[in-house]
């Protein structure tokens with residue numbers, strides 16, 4: 478029997494390998510990068526069943542346009558004459574409406590709650606010392622009246638969907654953050670969210686997979702495939718080919734290029750974000766999103782990670798320091814007593830979020846192929862949804878169909894149009 482090849486050793490690819498290996502399969506993970514740094518290592522590590530509204534939603538277009546004119550703003554599209562980008566923007570525009578949000582909610586809620594449970598199972602099996610999962614909720618902080626209105630509407634939507642959400646006053650927030658002033662009007666608390674250390678999770682997954690005999694091949698790019706009818710026989714790399722029985726494509730923001738190799742359309746753009754760690758003084762306790770600034774704050778005892786910005790751009794390696802400045806300035810705006818020093822340039826992390834234009838991931842069989850599946854396009858929720866995606870792909874491979882509603886995640890939803 479030939480192995481299953483997973484293209485992409487980000488968190489989605491590793492969880493896919495994890496569940497495939499658990500069901501006794503031979504697995505090879507191939508990544509064009511070094512498998513030390515990628516989008517899955519320096520993100521905010523939030524597990525967010527509360528995030529039931531996709532990125533493509535009402536208001537995003539007008540907010541996005543106003544943000545385009547500030548160099549420190551949290552959102553930017555690098556204007557360029559690129560058919561793929563124009564196509565993606567048109568699709569994003571078409572999906573930014575209330576109907577799409579309502580249709581997406583049950584799907585996002587279902588997969589998010591499933592994934593959270595899989596994380597709790599993972600911790601029960603592997604212990605919590607390494608990944609530092611803190612199951613203590615997420616706080617959405619707002620400073621303005623408009624922010625209050627937006628977040629209250631999201632809290633109501635969450636409650637109507639059966640999720641827990643509490644609207645907190647500034648005084649309530651003071652109890653969650655007892656060590657310093659939080660300069661806000663109020664916040665919404667989602668008690669069922671959690672956060673973990675993404676880098677430590679990544680390391681643990683790699684070590685565990687290697688111990689279980691999964692081969693991790695870094696610095697190897699898949700450039701093509703060899704086929705026999707509707708089946709992939711091998712993947713082609715610069716160093717030769719790797720025979721495979723099945724192919725799982727978890728190639729993050731590059732998954733559209735792999736789909737092109739396989740002969741179908743999968744709109745995808747990279748949404749670059751930045752993060753940096755600072756000493757946690759005075760200690761922040763509660764994972765939070767500074768909503769007007771679109772900045773995440775994830776505390777890990779002595780350290781805290783701040784992250785943000787969504788730049789739809791081709792420049793994977795460039796750090797736009799003005800946008801990092803925007804993230805940095807938001808710290809004092811929300812936590813005036815926090816001792817923040819601007820991070821050294823080489824300590825600023827960057828990652829490309831894999832963004833589909835409707836804000837929903839692609840999970841399932843690839844159109845036209847009998848032995849290929851995709852798990853990609855999780856945008857701001859790749860860590861959150863990785864265990865569920867990996868489990869669903871492993872189940873799909875052995876023909877096990879669960880109860881989760883999956884059709885909104887169909888890989889061929891744009892290939893059909």
Ligand SMILES: Cc1cc2nc3c(=O)[nH]c(=O)nc-3n(C[C@H](O)[C@H](O)[C@H](O)COP(=O)(O)OP(=O)(O)OC[C@H]3O[C@@H](n4cnc5c(N)ncnc54)[C@H](O)[C@@H]3O)c2cc1C
Pocket residue numbers: 484485486487488489490507508509510515516517518519520521522523524697698699700727728729730731732735748749750751752773784785786827828829830831852853854855856857858859860861862
């Ligand atoms: C600032 C920031 C904060 C974030 N915070 C959160 C958060 O709190 N919670 C959350 O859930 N998500 C968060 N995210 C999003 C999350 O990081 C991503 O959704 C997730 O890492 C995507 O994982 P992935 O495995 O799909 O892709 P990646 O991690 O990008 O992995 C894909 C891999 O595929 C490889 N690859 C691509 N093409 C090929 C090829 N042809 N051959 C071989 N290898 C290939 C790439 O080298 C890459 O390593 C955040 C992102 C950013 C930028």
